[in-house]
Amino acid sequence: LEAAWAAGVRYFDTAPLYGLGLSETRLNRLLRDKPRNSYVLSSKIGRLLRAVPPDQRDGFGKWIDVPARKEVFDYSYDGTMRSLEFSLERLGVDRIDILYAHDLDIFTHGGGEAMQARLEEFAAGGYRALLSLRDQGVIRAFGGGINEVDPCLWLLERCDVDIFLLAGRYTLLEQEALERFLPLCQERGVGIVIGGPYNSGVLAVGPKPGVHYNYSPAPDWVLTKAARLQRVCEAHGVRLVDAAFQFPLRHPAVVSVIPGGQGLGEMASNLAAAKAKIPDALWEELRAEGLIRPDAP
Numbered sequence: 059l060e061a062a063w064a065a066g067v068r069y070f071d072t073a074p075l076y077g078l079g080l081s082e083t084r085l086n087r088l089l090r091d092k093p094r095n096s097y098v099l100s101s102k103i104g105r106l107l108r109a110v111p112p113d114q115r116d117g118f119g120k121w122i123d124v125p126a127r128k129e130v131f132d133y134s135y136d137g138t139m140r141s142l143e144f145s146l147e148r149l150g151v152d153r154i155d156i157l158y159a160h161d162l163d164i165f166t167h168g169g170g171e172a173m174q175a176r177l178e179e180f181a182a183g184g185y186r187a188l189l190s191l192r193d194q195g196v197i198r199a200f201g202g203g204i205n206e207v208d209p210c211l212w213l214l215e216r217c218d219v220d221i222f223l224l225a226g227r228y229t230l231l232e233q234e235a236l237e238r239f240l241p242l243c244q245e246r247g248v249g250i251v252i253g254g255p256y257n258s259g260v261l262a263v264g265p266k267p268g269v270h271y272n273y274s275p276a277p278d279w280v281l282t283k284a285a286r287l288q289r290v291c292e293a294h295g296v297r298l299v300d301a302a303f304q305f306p307l308r309h310p311a312v313v314s315v316i317p318g319g320q321g322l323g324e325m326a327s328n329l330a331a332a333k334a335k336i337p338d339a340l341w342e343e344l345r346a347e348g349l350i351r352p353d354a355p
Contacts, residue, residue: 059088061322065329071223071251071316073102073160073203074145078117078127082148090150099151100223100251102160102203103141103184104176105129131167133159133176134183142191153196158203158223159184162213165205177212185217192220201248207239214242221313226254226272228309230261230287230302230344231280233351244311251314252306261302262317262327264288287349294340301340303331308341308355 070089072081082101089097107127115126132141145154159180167173188200199220202213210222222243228235229252243250256262257280258270265281265288276284288298306312319325344350 059084061325062319062329063088063092065325067329068096069098069100069314069316071100071253072149073158074105074107074141074148075102075129075160077121078115078124078129079107079148080121080124082145086148086150094151094153098155099149100156100158101145101149101154102158103138103188104131104133104160104162104180106132106137106141107144131176133162133180135187136183138184138187142196155198156221157188157191157197157200158221159188159201159213160203161205162202162209163204163206164209173209177209181216189218199249203253207235211239211242214239214246214248219248221249221251223251223253223316225252226257228252228306228312229255229257230305230350231257231271231283233354236351236353240309240311244309248311249313250309250311251316252312253316253318255302255306255315255317256299260284261287262299262324264298283349286347287344290343290347290349291340294337294343296334296336296340297331299327300331300334301336303328304334304336305350305354310355 070085072085074082108130110126110128112126114128116128117124142157162173162177162180164170164173167176191197192200201219201221202210203223204210205225207227210224213219224235240250258273260269260271260276260280261284263269265284269276271280291298291301303315303317306315317328319328345352
C-alpha cells in the first residue's frame with residue numbers, strides 16, 4: 059500500500075468481505091494521515107459481518123489471519139445503512155466516495171432465482187438507502203460491484219446508478235460486455251471500473267501449470283487463448299500483463315482498472331504495466347487473429 063501511494067496511486071477499492079474486514083482496517087492505517095480530498099475510496103454493501111467463534115469463521119483456505127467473522131447477506135435498506143456505518147468505523151473516515159452493491163450475481167448466490175431475489179431485495183431496500191446517502195452527500199456515487207454482465211444490465215435499466223465495478227468480464231479473454239452493456243453505459247454516462255483485468259492471474263503470468271482463471275484452475279480453452287495472446291504480445295515486445303492492464307482502459311466508458319497486488323513485486327509489475335508503451339500494431343494484430351472482438355477499441 060505504501061509503495062502504491064508513493065507511486066501516485068490514489069484510488070483504493072475495498073469491501074467488508076475482503077479479509078472479513080481486514081482490508082478496510084489495513085486501509086485505515088494507510089489513509090489515516092492523508093488529506094481526505096487527496097484520494098478516492100470505494101467500498102461495498104450487501105454483507106454484514108457477524109462475530110463467531112474462531113473455528114466457525116468463513117474463508118478457511120482463502121483468508122489468512124483474519125477476524126473470526128461469518129458473512130451474512132443483506133441488501134435491505136437497514137442492512138445497507140449498517141454496512142456503511144461499520145465500514146466507516148473500520149476505515150476511520152467520515153465518508154466514502156463510492157459504494158457498490160456487492161456480488162449481485164449467479165456466481166455468488168448459486169442460481170438465477172436466488173440472484174433475482176437478491177436483486178429485488180436491493181431494488182426495494184438498499185437502492186433507496188444509497189439514493190438517500192447520495193442526496194445527503196455522504197457518498198458521491200453508487201452502483202454495482204458484480205462478476206457478471208446480465209445483473210449489471212438489470213440494474214442499469216431500473217436504477218439511477220453512477221458507476222459499475224465489473225470484475226473479469228471485459229478483458230483480453232472476454233468481451234461479451236461490448237454487445238450491450240458497455241455501449242449503454244457510454245450512452246448514459248455511467249462509468250465503469252474494471253476489476254480482475256488479469257482474470258484471476260492467467261493474463262498476468264501466462265498459461266503456466268496451476269494458473270487460475272475466474273478464481274479456479276484455468277480450463278484448457280483459457281490456456282490455449284492465453285498462449286496465443288502471449289505469442290502476439292511477445293512478437294511486439296510487450297508483456298502479456300501490460301496488454302491485459304491497458305486493454306480495458308481503451309474503452310471510453312472505462313474510468314479505471316483495479317488489478318490488485320499481493321506484494322511489492324506484483325505492485326511493481328502493475329505500475330510498470332500502467333506506464334508501458336504499446337504499439338497500435340499489437341491491437342490490430344489481436345483483432346486480425348480474432349483474439350479480441352473487431353469492435354473492441
